[in-house]
Amino acid sequence: MLQDNKTEITRKIGCGYEVVRIGVRDLAKPRSLPSEVFTNELETIVNDPTIDVVLELIGGIDPAGALVEKAILNGKHVVTANKELIAKHGSRLVELAKSKGLDLHYEAAVGGGIPLVQPLKHQLAGNDVLKMMGILNGTTNYILTKMQVEGSEFASALAEAQGKGYAEADPTNDVDGFDTAYKISILASIAFGKQVPMDGVHREGIRSITKTDMQYADLLGYCIKLLGVVQPTEAGKVLVRVHPTLLPKAHPLASVNGVYNALWVHGDFVGDVMFSGRGAGSEPTASAVIGDLIDVGRNIMAGGGGSAIPYGTGMQTSSIDELTTAYYLRIQVTDKPKVLGVIATVFGDHGVSLAAMEMKTLDQGRGEIVFLTHPCRERSFCESLKELSATNTIETVCNWFRVESAVA
Amino acid sequence: MLQDNKTEITRKIGCGYEVVRIGVRDLAKPRSLPSEVFTNELETIVNDPTIDVVLELIGGIDPAGALVEKAILNGKHVVTANKELIAKHGSRLVELAKSKGLDLHYEAAVGGGIPLVQPLKHQLAGNDVLKMMGILNGTTNYILTKMQVEGSEFASALAEAQGKGYAEADPTNDVDGFDTAYKISILASIAFGKQVPMDGVHREGIRSITKTDMQYADLLGYCIKLLGVVQPTEAGKVLVRVHPTLLPKAHPLASVNGVYNALWVHGDFVGDVMFSGRGAGSEPTASAVIGDLIDVGRNIMAGGGGSAIPYGTGMQTSSIDELTTAYYLRIQVTDKPKVLGVIATVFGDHGVSLAAMEMKTLDQGRGEIVFLTHPCRERSFCESLKELSATNTIETVCNWFRVESAVA
Numbered sequence: 001m002l003q004d005n006k007t008e009i010t011r012k013i014g015c016g017y018e019v020v021r022i023g024v025r026d027l028a029k030p031r032s033l034p035s036e037v038f039t040n041e042l043e044t045i046v047n048d049p050t051i052d053v054v055l056e057l058i059g060g061i062d063p064a065g066a067l068v069e070k071a072i073l074n075g076k077h078v079v080t081a082n083k084e085l086i087a088k089h090g091s092r093l094v095e096l097a098k099s100k101g102l103d104l105h106y107e108a109a110v111g112g113g114i115p116l117v118q119p120l121k122h123q124l125a126g127n128d129v130l131k132m133m134g135i136l137n138g139t140t141n142y143i144l145t146k147m148q149v150e151g152s153e154f155a156s157a158l159a160e161a162q163g164k165g166y167a168e169a170d171p172t173n174d175v176d177g178f179d180t181a182y183k184i185s186i187l188a189s190i191a192f193g194k195q196v197p198m199d200g201v202h203r204e205g206i207r208s209i210t211k212t213d214m215q216y217a218d219l220l221g222y223c224i225k226l227l228g229v230v231q232p233t234e235a236g237k238v239l240v241r242v243h244p245t246l247l248p249k250a251h252p253l254a255s256v257n258g259v260y261n262a263l264w265v266h267g268d269f270v271g272d273v274m275f276s277g278r279g280a281g282s283e284p285t286a287s288a289v290i291g292d293l294i295d296v297g298r299n300i301m302a303g304g305g306g307s308a309i310p311y312g313t314g315m316q317t318s319s320i321d322e323l324t325t326a327y328y329l330r331i332q333v334t335d336k337p338k339v340l341g342v343i344a345t346v347f348g349d350h351g352v353s354l355a356a357m358e359m360k361t362l363d364q365g366r367g368e369i370v371f372l373t374h375p376c377r378e379r380s381f382c383e384s385l386k387e388l389s390a391t392n393t394i395e396t397v398c399n400w401f402r403v404e405s406a407v408a
Numbered sequence: 409m410l411q412d413n414k415t416e417i418t419r420k421i422g423c424g425y426e427v428v429r430i431g432v433r434d435l436a437k438p439r440s441l442p443s444e445v446f447t448n449e450l451e452t453i454v455n456d457p458t459i460d461v462v463l464e465l466i467g468g469i470d471p472a473g474a475l476v477e478k479a480i481l482n483g484k485h486v487v488t489a490n491k492e493l494i495a496k497h498g499s500r501l502v503e504l505a506k507s508k509g510l511d512l513h514y515e516a517a518v519g520g521g522i523p524l525v526q527p528l529k530h531q532l533a534g535n536d537v538l539k540m541m542g543i544l545n546g547t548t549n550y551i552l553t554k555m556q557v558e559g560s561e562f563a564s565a566l567a568e569a570q571g572k573g574y575a576e577a578d579p580t581n582d583v584d585g586f587d588t589a590y591k592i593s594i595l596a597s598i599a600f601g602k603q604v605p606m607d608g609v610h611r612e613g614i615r616s617i618t619k620t621d622m623q624y625a626d627l628l629g630y631c632i633k634l635l636g637v638v639q640p641t642e643a644g645k646v647l648v649r650v651h652p653t654l655l656p657k658a659h660p661l662a663s664v665n666g667v668y669n670a671l672w673v674h675g676d677f678v679g680d681v682m683f684s685g686r687g688a689g690s691e692p693t694a695s696a697v698i699g700d701l702i703d704v705g706r707n708i709m710a711g712g713g714g715s716a717i718p719y720g721t722g723m724q725t726s727s728i729d730e731l732t733t734a735y736y737l738r739i740q741v742t743d744k745p746k747v748l749g750v751i752a753t754v755f756g757d758h759g760v761s762l763a764a765m766e767m768k769t770l771d772q773g774r775g776e777i778v779f780l781t782h783p784c785r786e787r788s789f790c791e792s793l794k795e796l797s798a799t800n801t802i803e804t805v806c807n808w809f810r811v812e813s814a815v816a
Contacts, residue, residue, distance in 0.1 A: 001534055001677050004536075004676070005534055005535070005536055005676070005677075008534075008536065008601070009533075009534055011601060011717070012533045012534075012601075012717050014717070101710075107531055113675075113677070113678035113679065113681060114678075114681055115523070115527035115530075115531035115532065115681070115683075118526075118527070118530060118531050119523035119526070119527055119531075122523075122526060122699055122702070122703055123515055123523035123526050123527075123695075123696060123699035123700075124523065124695065124699060125417070125420045125698075125699050125702045126409055126413055126416075126417055126420075126694070126695055126698030126699050126701070126702060127413070127695055128413055128416065193416070193419060193420075252663070252684070255660070255663060267521075267695060268412070268413070269409050269413075269521070269691045269692065269694050269695040269698075270521035270522075270685065270686070270691070270692050270695035270696075271521065271685065271686045271689075271691065271692055272685060272686075273521060273522055273523070273683070273684070273685035273686075274682075274683070274684045274685065275523075275681070275682070275683055276660070276681070276682045277678065277679065277680060277681035277682065278678065278679045278680075278681075281679075283677045283678070283679065284677065284678050284679055286534070286677050287531075287532065287534055287535055287675060287677040287678035288531060288678075290533075290534030290677075291530055291531035291532060291533050291534050292531075293534075294530070294533045294534060295530055298717070299710075299712055302509075302707075302712040302713070302714055303711060303712050304707055304710040304711050304712005304713065305710070305712065306710055309419070309420050309422070309706070
């Protein structure tokens with residue numbers, strides 16, 4: 001990108017640029033640039049006094065974290081795509097950069113090529129964010145789209161994603177929601193002005209979703225997406241959560257399919273705004289990194305680096321128990337009189353009211369029932385479920401998911 | 409917004425702010441702020457040496473243009489929501505501001521509260537833009553959505569929009585595409601680095617769209633939207649156009665309905681990215697203006713104003729004749745043998761091949777035929793049409809529109 005679009009990028013920065021050094025693991029691998037540009041001694045880059053800006057595209061904490069910190073201490077602006085580093089150490093590093101009049105940009109850390117970080121920091125900055133929901137992981141969205149469109153089970157959709165290179169051999173980081181958790185916590189930290197501790201993020205992955213759940217969801221007018229969601233609770237606290245969610249098909253996020261990512265933001269003045277595009281891949285990532293680099297360059301030319309808003313640490317997070325939302329529940333029961341009555345009574349006793357139901361008869365005198373509840377407290381729903389499980393009316397609690405009931 | 413969200417806005421700017429003076433037309437109107445803040449002598453604001461930033465929310469060229477220029481000459485940063493001013497004089501004003509180390513921001517000029525201008529200038533700046541398409545006018549999108557969903561004709565949908573305050577008594581600026589033309593020309597100027605002259609923008613409005621066309625479009629799998637479109641043509645030229653367009657229902661812009669706006673950008677590295685939200689209204693506009701104001705404040709604190717990219721004037725535009733696209737054509741014919749043969753032959757002679765057709769019998773031996781063509785040159789399509797009109801096979805050419813055939 002720096003080569004292909006050099007003329008325009010130079011015009012936009014207002015001065016030329018030179019790729020001084022590229023740190024790589026394997027020096028022997030054939031490359032398209034002159035070999036003297038490459039080094040496998042990464043420290044030499046962050047210590048090189050001729051270098052103004054360091055782009056960190058290693059990922060993970062070690063050695064990326066120490067290198068970024070060293071680069072800043074040595075007076076270099078940094079552009080990084082490292083979501084884990086920013087999610088865990090963003091507050092400290094941004095503060096450090098600002099104290100030295102330097103920029104630390106990380107647009108590519110969330111949503112690949114989609115502008116999310118900077119619009120939230122800048123154009124939407126005047127809003128109190130009332131809710132944000134994002135499809136922030138392309139791998140899981142690809143898998144869920146496959147399951148939805150082709151009726152596949154999770155395992156085969158995962159295998160297909162692995163075959164296409166969308167999922168790694170060990171898919172934990174994606175399918176168990178870690179990647180989404182890093183990203184939503186970064187966005188939450190920007191929107192609410194304090195770093196969200198990773199252990200304050202409620203996280204569930206998509207392994208438990210079955211084809212059957214997908215089909216019931218579809219029947220009821222929903223799709224299932226892995227969402228990162230953040231919303232303010234009591235003064236100064238936020239609830240940050242990552243889990244599969246039933247989303248009404250009419251919701252703008254519901255039509256974000258395949259490897260696409262999107263963020264939906266509801267602000268007190270702007271109303272709802274949505275951003276979507278390719279959330280991963282080398283070219284979209286390059287787009288975000290070079291966008292940040294152009295900003296750094298322009299700030300250098302204008303003499304105004306370090307305009308980042310530092311954010312403190314220790315954002316207080318609410319427990320998922322405090323959540324009020326609607327629920328999807330799929331259970332199997334033994335077909336006998338009064339089953340439905342018992343279930344409805346238990347829910348009613350906990351103040352959980354039912355919004356929709358689907359029933360079908362299975363083999364051998366068993367039945368399957370799916371409920372959608374009206375919004376209720378998570379605690380009430382879970383207590384109902386516990387009490388129901390203790391009765392002998394329910395054979396199996398197959399699955400339950402949270403449901404977004406409306407657009408705003 | 410400056411009052412409601414003062415604590416957070418102050419934190420984000422890094423210093424406090426004070427509303428020094430508000431220029432209004434009518435001093436007698438009751439207001440929620442102390443009366444000494446208000447003035448109807450606008451010159452006193454741009455000449456007040458205690459004011460750092462001027463927000464221009466008047467609109468139109470006169471007196472807004474002279475006031476903005478005076479403010480800049482007096483060393484003030486300016487935030488404006490004025491699309492006409494930026495479309496016509498943006499290049500000169502941005503250059504002037506930059507020469508004095510000042511910011512001139514105009515996020516609210518395009519797409520209301522949706523971040524479009526700054527993401528295009530910053531996060532997407534490394535891309536060569538290959539195509540941009542936008543639904544940039546809420547009034548016309550509201551009218552078209554009404555026509556599509558409720559089967560209304562243009563006149564009654566317009567009357568309803570006027571009743572709801574979405575359309576003005578004289579709706580020319582919206583329904584004839586002027587508003588969209590200003591906005592797409594601003595976006596084109598940013599993306600391609602030179603101001604697009606307004607007379608280089610091909611502009612058509614939505615008055616000619618009928619309920620019948622909406623129904624045929626729907627039958628063929630399309631909706632009809634008023635789009636602003638820009639794409640590069642030969643080296644250094646761009647084709648900028650505003651007209652009703654048939655859009656496949658699967659296109660992400662097709663589900664942007666009512667007063668919502670959206671911009672779809674296809675860049676060489678980022679792929680396709682879309683932004684959507686409320687494109688007008690006082691609160692979304694405030695969101696964009698205050699976002700810009702926060703940026704100005706941060707730049708003042710960091711000592712780095714004036715980082716705008718100046719763009720020259722005189723972008724060369726291509727004629728609509730050069731366009732290659734698909735077309736929708738609705739004609740009425742006298743039912744007699746060979747009609748279809750004559751039509752197909754004329755199209756074929758001009759290299760226009762047909763992709764889909766709908767036919768129905770009207771009263772009194774007349775028929776209505778709708779064609780979709782494969783992509784062809786606008787010139788070839790128009791020449792076919794002229795030749796067809798000259799034959800006695802076609803009774804009436806009812807309507808024709810351009811068609812977006814694919815997503816990218």
